[in-house]
Amino acid sequence: MDEQDQKSKRVAQWLMLGVIMTVIQIALGGITRLTGSGLSITEWDVVTGALPPLNEAQWLTLFAKYKTTPQFQLLNFDFTLSNFKFIFFWEWFHRLWARTIGLVFAFGFIYFLVKKYFQPKMIQPLIILFLLGALQGAIGWIMVASGLEGDAVYVKPTRLALHFVFALGLLAYTYWFALSLLVQPIRRNSGNQDVSKQIKYIRTFGTIILFILFFQLIYGALMAGHKAANVASTWPTINGEWIPSAMKSKDSFLLNAVNNTIWVHFVHRGFAYLLFFSIIFWSPSLIKLQGNNFWVRARVTPLVLVFVQVLLGIFTVLASVHIIPGVWGGFEWLAQLHQLVGMLLLLSVVNIMYATKKY
Numbered sequence: 001m002d003e004q005d006q007k008s009k010r011v012a013q014w015l016m017l018g019v020i021m022t023v024i025q026i027a028l029g030g031i032t033r034l035t036g037s038g039l040s041i042t043e044w045d046v047v048t049g050a051l052p053p054l055n056e057a058q059w060l061t062l063f064a065k066y067k068t069t070p071q072f073q074l075l076n077f078d079f080t081l082s083n084f085k086f087i088f089f090w091e092w093f094h095r096l097w098a099r100t101i102g103l104v105f106a107f108g109f110i111y112f113l114v115k116k117y118f119q120p121k122m123i124q125p126l127i128i129l130f131l132l133g134a135l136q137g138a139i140g141w142i143m144v145a146s147g148l149e150g151d152a153v154y155v156k157p158t159r160l161a162l163h164f165v166f167a168l169g170l171l172a173y174t175y176w177f178a179l180s181l182l183v184q185p186i187r188r189n190s191g192n193q194d195v196s197k198q199i200k201y202i203r204t205f206g207t208i209i210l211f212i213l214f215f216q217l218i219y220g221a222l223m224a225g226h227k228a229a230n231v232a233s234t235w236p237t238i239n240g241e242w243i244p245s246a247m248k249s250k251d252s253f254l255l256n257a258v259n260n261t262i263w264v265h266f267v268h269r270g271f272a273y274l275l276f277f278s279i280i281f282w283s284p285s286l287i288k289l290q291g292n293n294f295w296v297r298a299r300v301t302p303l304v305l306v307f308v309q310v311l312l313g314i315f316t317v318l319a320s321v322h323i324i325p326g327v328w329g330g331f332e333w334l335a336q337l338h339q340l341v342g343m344l345l346l347l348s349v350v351n352i353m354y355a356t357k358k359y
Contacts, residue, residue: 004119007115007117007119008117008119008181008182009181009182010112010117011112011117011118011122011181012178012179012181012182014104014108014112015174015175015177015178015181016175016178016182017104018101018104018105018174019171019174019175019178021097021100021101021104022101022167022170022171022174023171023340023343024097025094025097025098025101025167026164026167026168026171026339026343027336027339027340028090028093028094028097029094029163029164029167030224030335030336030339030340031090031094031336032090032091032094033160033224033225034328034332034335034336035086035087035090035328036071036076036087036154036326037086037087037088037089037090037091037094038091038143038144038154038155039066039069039071039091039144039154039155040066040084040087040088040090040091040092041062041088041091041092041095041144042065042066042068042069043065044141044144050095050096050099052088052089052092053088059081059084059085060081062084062088063081063084066084066088070149070153071153071154074153075153083326098137098140101133102133102137105129105130105133109126109130122181125173125177125180128173129170129173129174129177132166132169132170132173133170135166136163136166136167136170139159139162139163139166140163142159143155143156143159143160143162143163154225154227155225156225157221157222157224157225157226157258157259158222158225158258160221160222160224160225161218161221161222161225163221164217164218164220164221164224165214165217165218165221168217168343168346171343171346171347172346172347172350175347175350176350176354179350179351179354180354183292183294183354183355184292184294185354185355185356185357185358186199186289186291186292186295186355186356195289198285198288198289199289199356201285202282202285202286202289202352202356203353203356203357205278205281205282205285206282206349206352206353206356207353208278209275209278209279209282209302209349210349210353212271212274212275212278213275213345213346213349215271216268216271216272216275216342217342217346219264219267219268219271220268220338220339220342222258222264222268223264223265223268224335226259226261226264228261228262228264228265228268229265229316229317229320229323229331229335230320230321230323231261231262231265232244232262232265232317233317233318233319233320233321234317234318235314235317235318238262238265238266238269243266244262244265244266246260246262247260247262247263247266249263269313272309272310272313275306276306276307276310279302279303279306280303280306282302283299283300283302283303286299286300286302286303286352287299287300291355292355294351294355295355298348298351298352298355299352301348301351302345302348302349302352305341305344305345305348306345308341309338309341309342309345312334312337312338312341313338315334316331316334316335316338319331319334
């Protein structure tokens with residue numbers, strides 16, 4: 001490995017650290033949502049907000065601010081200071097981890113810039129990466145602000161979905177960038193038409209799967225935002241119906257599609273089945289294609305993960321009947337694992353699309 005390759009590897013390791021930290025950040029976002037902690041901090045102090053309250057007087061000041069929110073007045077009016085400290089911790093830690101990611105990228109960028117590790121081809125992806133990170137922070141605050149006004153006791157589900165999808169976009173882009181510095185795609189044999197057709201088919205079908213997965217993840221976030229898991233804690237039917245009658249509404253199609261909890265639940269399940277069978281149908285072509293060591297490992301991962309993801313989805317729905325407000329239990333663990341495997345499934349499809357790209 002020459003010096004330039006060694007430098008690229010170091011940059012890629014820095015990016016992979018960012019990928020791991022982003023996965024943790026999204027997981028923390030899930031915990032924040034499941035514990036109802038997202039609205040516990042009513043201000044956005046980028047610098048001073050990095051420190052938690054250091055004495056009782058500061059805690060009481062922040063608790064007094066929380067008492068002015070609709071969530072406290074309409075939902076958590078019986079909260080003690082101890083209850084507030086619990087939800088405050090998760091939202092604070094979620095924000096602290098975001099700040100830490102920013103610092104890791106900022107200091108890493110400065111270090112590699114000074115050491116002249118960056119190649120010209122890295123500049124544009126790095127600019128896009130920083131813009132995506134800044135945009136995600138802004139969307140996060142817009143999302144929180146939506147729950148601090150009117151009679152909202154939680155953040156708006158549509159804004160939660162937007163925040164989640166942009167986080168996944170940032171995750172996937174960072175991962176792709178790192179792969180481009182670490183892994184060679186499959187070397188195409190221009191004289192072998194069968195291989196070219198195989199790869200074209202894999203990429204075409206992979207694009208369709210990414211499209212399905214995109215909407216599946218959006219509806220997963222809407223499920224979370226509406227707390228829609230326990231509106232139908234049965235499987236395989238939805239409250240005894242294959243097509244729920246409760247999907248009917250006087251609202252417009254668009255409003256129904258994002259606000260009707262049974263509709264959201266039904267669509268999320270439907271996309272899950274579609275994704276499951278699409279990946280089963282796709283996988284033989286992946287396994288048949290030969291490639292480098294990266295490809296050999298990557299080609300079976302989507303199939304394994306989609307099986308795990310569907311099972312977790314079913315168990316999460318069935319466990320939702322046992323939800324106890326304010327208590328972390330089996331449902332919360334399953335929901336968190338469901339989200340984590342969803343992220344890994346996305347990255348597994350990114351592996352396939354990267355490995356089969358032209359270079």
